[in-house]
Amino acid sequence: MKDQMQDEVLLDVQDLTVRFNVGGGGLFGEAKYLYAVDNISFQIKRGETLAIVGESGSGKTTAALAVARLVEAYKGRVDLAGTDFLTLNDEELRQARAKMQFIFQDPYSSLNPRVRAEKIVREPLDNLDAVPESERQAIVDKLFEAVGLHPEQQRLFPHQFSGGQRQRIGIARALATQPDLIICDEPVSALDVAVQAQILNLLRKLQADFGLTFLFISHDLGVVQHMCDSIAVMYMGKVVEYADRLSLFNNPLHPYTVALLSAVPSVDKERRAATKRILIPGDPPDPLALPKGCRFANRCPVAQDRCKTEQPELNEVAPGHKVACHLVDERAVSPL
Amino acid sequence: MTAPLLKVENLRIELTTRDGVAPVIDDLSFELGAGESISFVGESGCGKSMTALGIMGLLPEKIGRIAAGSILFEGEELSTASEKRMREIRGNDISMIFQEPMTSLNPVYTVGEQIAEVLRAHQNLSKSAAWSKATELLDAVRIPNAQRRVNDYPFQMSGGQRQRVMIAIALACEPKILIADEPTTALDVTVQAQIFDLLNDLKRQTGTAIIMITHDMGAVAEMAQRMIVMYAGRNAEQGPVENIIEHPRHPYSRGLISCVPHIMATLTEERHPLTEVAGIVPSLREFGKDQCLFASRCTMVSQKCLDKRPPEVAFADGQKSACWHAEAV
Numbered sequence: 001m002k003d004q005m006q007d008e009v010l011l012d013v014q015d016l017t018v019r020f021n022v023g024g025g026g027l028f029g030e031a032k033y034l035y036a037v038d039n040i041s042f043q044i045k046r047g048e049t050l051a052i053v054g055e056s057g058s059g060k061t062t063a064a065l066a067v068a069r070l071v072e073a074y075k076g077r078v079d080l081a082g083t084d085f086l087t088l089n090d091e092e093l094r095q096a097r098a099k100m101q102f103i104f105q106d107p108y109s110s111l112n113p114r115v116r117a118e119k120i121v122r123e124p125l126d127n128l129d130a131v132p133e134s135e136r137q138a139i140v141d142k143l144f145e146a147v148g149l150h151p152e153q154q155r156l157f158p159h160q161f162s163g164g165q166r167q168r169i170g171i172a173r174a175l176a177t178q179p180d181l182i183i184c185d186e187p188v189s190a191l192d193v194a195v196q197a198q199i200l201n202l203l204r205k206l207q208a209d210f211g212l213t214f215l216f217i218s219h220d221l222g223v224v225q226h227m228c229d230s231i232a233v234m235y236m237g238k239v240v241e242y243a244d245r246l247s248l249f250n251n252p253l254h255p256y257t258v259a260l261l262s263a264v265p266s267v268d269k270e271r272r273a274a275t276k277r278i279l280i281p282g283d284p285p286d287p288l289a290l291p292k293g294c295r296f297a298n299r300c301p302v303a304q305d306r307c308k309t310e311q312p313e314l315n316e317v318a319p320g321h322k323v324a325c326h327l328v329d330e331r332a333v334s335p336l
Numbered sequence: 337m338t339a340p341l342l343k344v345e346n347l348r349i350e351l352t353t354r355d356g357v358a359p360v361i362d363d364l365s366f367e368l369g370a371g372e373s374i375s376f377v378g379e380s381g382c383g384k385s386m387t388a389l390g391i392m393g394l395l396p397e398k399i400g401r402i403a404a405g406s407i408l409f410e411g412e413e414l415s416t417a418s419e420k421r422m423r424e425i426r427g428n429d430i431s432m433i434f435q436e437p438m439t440s441l442n443p444v445y446t447v448g449e450q451i452a453e454v455l456r457a458h459q460n461l462s463k464s465a466a467w468s469k470a471t472e473l474l475d476a477v478r479i480p481n482a483q484r485r486v487n488d489y490p491f492q493m494s495g496g497q498r499q500r501v502m503i504a505i506a507l508a509c510e511p512k513i514l515i516a517d518e519p520t521t522a523l524d525v526t527v528q529a530q531i532f533d534l535l536n537d538l539k540r541q542t543g544t545a546i547i548m549i550t551h552d553m554g555a556v557a558e559m560a561q562r563m564i565v566m567y568a569g570r571n572a573e574q575g576p577v578e579n580i581i582e583h584p585r586h587p588y589s590r591g592l593i594s595c596v597p598h599i600m601a602t603l604t605e606e607r608h609p610l611t612e613v614a615g616i617v618p619s620l621r622e623f624g625k626d627q628c629l630f631a632s633r634c635t636m637v638s639q640k641c642l643d644k645r646p647p648e649v650a651f652a653d654g655q656k657s658a659c660w661h662a663e664a665v
Contacts, residue, residue: 055524056495162616192379193551194613197595201609219524222554226597226607249603263529264599265554267581271601272557279533280526282480283494 010046010213011067011181015039016076018059018066022288034287036062038237039076044181044230049207049214051224053260054234057284063234064183064217068102069093081180098128098177105186107166111158117169118144118154124176143172146209147202164195171202175210185217200226221264225249230320233257236284236295239314243321253323253334256280256296278336294326302327302335339411340367341512341545342391347405347415349383349390351620352398358620359403360386362569370512373539373546375560375577377553377592381617383569384549388515390415391547392432393422410512428458431506435518437498441490447474447501448486454508473504477534496527503534510542517549532559553593557581562654565589568618568629571648575655585649585657585665587634588613628660636661 018037025031037059044050052060065071067078069085078085080100088096101124104110111120118140125136144151147168158166167187174182184203188196200223206212218224224231231248233241233256241254252258259278266272280299285291291298297307306326314324318332327335349361361383368374376384389395391407393414407414409430414422426432434440442450451470455461461469467486474482477500490498499519506514516535520528536559539546548559556563556577564574565588573586584590591613615633622629628641640660649662659665 055526164616192616194379194591194595195616197610197612198614200597201612204609221525222597222599225599225603226610246603246605249599260526261599263525265528265532265552265558266600267553267557267593267598268600269578269581271599274601277529277533279530281530283496 008046009043010081011044012079013067014041014077016063016066016078017074018062018071019074032288035237037066040239042232042242044213044215046213047211048229049216049227051216051218051228051231052234053218053221053224053231055219058234059237060217060234061185064185064215067215068100068183095128098130099179100181101174101177101179103170103174103182103184103187106190107163107170110170111166113158117156120169121172121176124173128177139176143175146206147172163191164198167191167199181213181215183215188223189220221261236287238295238324240324242314247321253328253332254325255300255302255336258334258336341370341410342368343408345406347390347407348403349386349395349400350403351400353620355621359624360569361390362624364571366564366574368545368547371543371545373548373560375556375563376549376566377551377556377563378566379551379617382566384566385517388432388517388549392426392430427454428509429511430513430515431511432515432517433502433506433519435521437495437502437522440502441498443490446487446489451505451508454505458509473508477504495523496530499523499531507538511544513545513547515547553596554598569623570629571658573657576653579653579655585651585655585662586659587636587665588630590665
């Protein structure tokens with residue numbers, strides 16, 4: 001039974017595409033679209049963590065927002081435990097959101113400054129019919145305890161908390177409806193390093209205690225390495241590599257992933273000695289004038305003619321290890 | 337032994353706040369040799385940037401002042417230098433780049449004009465000479481197509497390119513010291529790698545000493561020879577980077593190193609909970625007390641720590657730790 005539970009795919013995202021209209025489409029000519037997320041697919045098993053990593057503009061946050069329907073997807077499927085999120089009507093979506101909650105990056109702007117902490121945490125329950133009013137306060141008490149806040153802090157306003165404590169309130173709010181999936185969008189990048197550790201430990205503890213499933217968005221590969229079970233690396237709206245934690249970190253295959261990992265400064269002497277830094281020159285291409293071939297080709301140290309004309313598919317080259325690169329085949333050796 | 341390029345002794349910087357006067361830098365001493373690179377490390381509010389502003393003579397007017405101690409640059413006292421003299425030194429001898437490349441450039445001037453301005457102010461170059469030097473500098477910080485990009489406005493550049501422009505401005509007069517205050521915090525990691533690479537190259541070519549302020553121990557390990565760990569306005573520990581990372585002698589340095597999930601040479605299935613440094617940096621009101629200010633967050637705390645400020649204990653290779661229990665850490 002337990003094994004079966006663990007293998008259950010909780011979130012199944014297929015061909016998710018998000019595009020933004022960036023002008024045109026009126027009287028004067030054709031509409032122009034920016035494809036922020038372009039045909040990506042991923043799955044998360046119940047109780048596990050998938051991290052989406054990438055740099056600014058890669059589309060990782062837009063993908064997360066689209067999964068939660070906080071931005072409208074252009075096409076694709078977002079299946080959470082059998083419910084297709086993208087086809088729900090407004091009221092269905094409101095109720096279904098109980099199963100999918102969000103933790104935001106900035107604990108300063110994501111809490112209403114005029115509302116007391118207890119109300120912030122209780123609000124998701126107040127918005128749903130699932131929990132009778134008489135039981136809500138008891139749940140709030142439990143949540144405060146679970147995230148390591150004192151009961152007397154319930155009456156305080158957000159400005160009376162430190163950044164780390166605010167993030168704890170955000171986490172308690174996300175837990176209130178007992179969701180299946182929690183989307184964490186850069187949950188610690190606004191916090192000081194010592195406080196980051198507190199929040200990361202808390203998230204892992206809550207995951208173990210309540211069997212939570214995380215979709216974890218981050219640009220910090222150290223944090224991702226610590227938090228996730230599998231990883232999708234995004235570049236310019238595409239998933240370029242998708243693998244379990246050990247495969248991705250110990251055997252990165254896509255040239256972009258290799259360069260990205262090599263760029264992370266490390267305190268580990270051994271790693272610094274073993275890692276050759278691969279500098280990728282220049283900047284990503286203009287997202288409105290994407291190249292025909294591989295989107296990384298103009299910066300890739302090993303790009304060939306074919307890379308410039310033909311877009312690579314995301315192929316499985318080893319069990320559970322997918323790469324979108326013409327130069328990686330079943331031998332699963334990085335071209336770099 | 338030759339005199340150090342910069343020698344800061346018993347520096348005390350006070351800020352006037354609503355709650356009275358607080359020593360945001362409290363008895364800080366360190367040295368920087370020519371061509372050396374050192375790093376200041378610590379959480380927000382520990383006085384890293386304040387130290388930099390103090391050296392530059394850029395403390396917030398009327399609020400901040402150097403209350404005691406000295407800042408000797410090539411034997412010249414900066415803490416009492418006139419504003420006129422400081423103006424000559426800033427940009428020419430000591431220059432600074434800031435964290436936010438988005439906001440530290442003037443949006444209504446081209447980047448070329450902003451680089452040329454520094455050259456004309458400090459080196460009396462003619463307009464055309466300054467302009468061609470600006471183009472050269474832009475090329476030196478590896479902005480492709482510098483001839484054309486020199487006419488760009490800041491908004492036409494990416495974050496990484498803007499930070500390069502900042503570096504070009506800072507290095508225009510070949511300063512002896514470059515202070516980089518979190519120069520890559522706002523940038524992506526691959527861009528950070530480019531900037532670090534650039535700084536290291538420029539350092540090799542020009543012999544500029546670098547003071548880098550950061551909270552990232554990994555960055556320190558890549559960029560600096562020595563580090564100074566700051567806590568609540570005080571020097572918690574200083575010494576060679578490798579020594580401190582191998583064997584920190586202050587519980588706060590130890591916490592800063594082990595609270596971050598680092599990518600190691602080979603990843604294994606094993607994952608331990610991160611070491612937490614409980615609590616947060618004390619408020620300014622606590623600064624200046626005669627006790628160890630880290631005591632409230634420390635796992636090794638004893639009565640002594642609460643009664644008296646710990647003196648610096650010296651170890652081999654110049655490693656120094658201000659902790660009563662330094663030997664035991």
